[in-house]
Amino acid sequence: MFVFNCENIIDYDDYVIFLTSLKNDFNAKKKILFDNYNIISDIVLPNKEYYFEFRDMYRDLRQYVIKTVLSKFRAFLPDKCLIYEFGSLTKHTDRIESDTDLTICYDEKKKEIYENVEELINYSIINIFEHPIDHIHGKFQHYPITHEYDYLSESDNLYILKFDNGNIQYKCRQESLSENIMSIKNVRNYDALIEGYEEKYKLRCNIDCLYSIEILENTTPHDFLGDLSNLEIQNDIFLDYKYYQHIYYFDGEVEVSYLKRAFKDTIVSMYIMISFLRRKLDWLSGYSMNMNDVFYSRVLCEYFGEKYIEDLRKNFINMIFYWDKIELLLKRINIPLSTKCHLMFSTKELDDMLYNEYHIDNMTFQIIDSINSLSNIVSRGWELINKNDV
Numbered sequence: 001m002f003v004f005n006c007e008n009i010i011d012y013d014d015y016v017i018f019l020t021s022l023k024n025d026f027n028a029k030k031k032i033l034f035d036n037y038n039i040i041s042d043i044v045l046p047n048k049e050y051y052f053e054f055r056d057m058y059r060d061l062r063q064y065v066i067k068t069v070l071s072k073f074r075a076f077l078p079d080k081c082l083i084y085e086f087g088s089l090t091k092h093t094d095r096i097e098s099d100t101d102l103t104i105c106y107d108e109k110k111k112e113i114y115e116n117v118e119e120l121i122n123y124s125i126i127n128i129f130e131h132p133i134d135h136i137h138g139k140f141q142h143y144p145i146t147h148e149y150d151y152l153s154e155s156d157n158l159y160i161l162k163f164d165n166g167n168i169q170y171k172c173r174q175e176s177l178s179e180n181i182m183s184i185k186n187v188r189n190y191d192a193l194i195e196g197y198e199e200k201y202k203l204r205c206n207i208d209c210l211y212s213i214e215i216l217e218n219t220t221p222h223d224f225l226g227d228l229s230n231l232e233i234q235n236d237i238f239l240d241y242k243y244y245q246h247i248y249y250f251d252g253e254v255e256v257s258y259l260k261r262a263f264k265d266t267i268v269s270m271y272i273m274i275s276f277l278r279r280k281l282d283w284l285s286g287y288s289m290n291m292n293d294v295f296y297s298r299v300l301c302e303y304f305g306e307k308y309i310e311d312l313r314k315n316f317i318n319m320i321f322y323w324d325k326i327e328l329l330l331k332r333i334n335i336p337l338s339t340k341c342h343l344m345f346s347t348k349e350l351d352d353m354l355y356n357e358y359h360i361d362n363m364t365f366q367i368i369d370s371i372n373s374l375s376n377i378v379s380r381g382w383e384l385i386n387k388n389d390v
Contacts, residue, residue: 001158002181004116009076012163015120018072023128026065033058039096040328041358048317055320059094062129066100069124070216076117078108082190082224083217086139091212092290093267095320097327097337100125103138105193107220119184123161123170132336133159134176139193141183149181175340190222197228201235207275208268210237213288225287232287238276243269245379248371250364254350256330256341262371263323264339270316270378276385277303291316304384308377315377319370326367329357 006015034040037054070083087101088094102125104118122136129135157177161168172180200206210228218224246269248262274294278284283299294300295313304312327337333353335343345353347364354363 001156001160002184003160003162004119005112005162006116006120007162007164008113009073009117009120010163012166015163016166019124019127022065022068022124026061026128029061030058033061039324048314051317051321055092055094058096059089059092062089062100065128066102066125067216069121069128072124073117073121074217077104077114078106080108080219080221081106081217082193082215082220082222084213084215084224086209086213087137088267090214090288090290091208091271092292093271093320095327096324097131097331099131100129100136101138102136103140103193105139105188105190105220107189110188114188115184119159120161122184123159123168132176133170133172134180138183139196140186140188141179142196146182146186149178149185152177152181173336173340190220194227194231198231198235201231201237204235204237204239204241207237208271211275211278211287211289229287232278236279238279241276243273243379243382245269245375247375248368250347250350250368253344253346254364256335256337256343256345257339259326259367260337260339260341262368263319263337266319266371266375266378270312270374270381273378273381273385274300303388304381308381308384312377312381315370315374319374322363322367322370325358325363326354329353332357 010018033054037050039054066085082105083103084105085100085102088098089101102122104121106114122133126133126136154174157171157174159170159172197210200210210232213225213228215224246262246265248258248266274289277300278289281299281303283297283303284293295309301309330337335341351362351364355361360366
């Protein structure tokens, strides 16, 4: 059991009013967006520009919620903080149900109230988005490495936000409990943060997690993006990198974790292919990059050719569309589209479920085809890179 004392942060009744009001506002605006863009309708194929437009607006709505929650409780964190987002929302590879990747960093000695208010912030965000608590992550989740929470069991799996006149109880998914607690209990100092990034550069891993950052606040003396730029200059993360294309297929049945890996690995391979050109071509003005930077880069368009960038953009949004469709369906029946979910469906069962939801024939085939089509485009990108190197 993990108790977070919020008595000196906000009154329970005031918190419920705040959370309910923000959630109702979010849900009302979300419904308007979903209705206007036919997100849960049985449309056969997305209008590509239409779906890009929807995603931009929905991302802005999510960001409004995150920033509103942070603003509400900011006074209870240290005066000087580095607060930033990373992950799919900042890469613009996000889906409707994307996790929230949020890091709060400070050099002041960590106090219990800072830990408590961070958990209050995390709970508020996931409650509004109707996500489990392990769908919000920070960079301190895996580094520095400690083993204090390696052997937690279901008996430990209870979180309590304690207020003066009430409390809120919730649980983490059991398979994520240890790493989620690590994210809460770990250090928050800047040196440890940079050491974690340096480790990734030296081990040449997690390439897709390095380059997309949105700083929400930096009142510390640290030049975060400058330090990351120096790490990139000092370390060739692509030394000895080899690309291997994966072809995905459903052979009678499919495991949920396989489906999630197929989507995620394909997006990661696309992002890594573009990241390879960060040092090779002078195409990006700053450290952080997102997919809009890619699609509208004159330098990349000249390097790959306009047709290739158009094909990349078309196949990217097509796969995201189908990713959203299957993820929304599974969420409605309380199944997470997760690499840790090992439920099996026959392809007929999955097709029937999708047809009942969207009235689209052979949707399972369309899903796997969207994944492999983007994978083929990524493979063609590497061929063009190798050709241009000759």
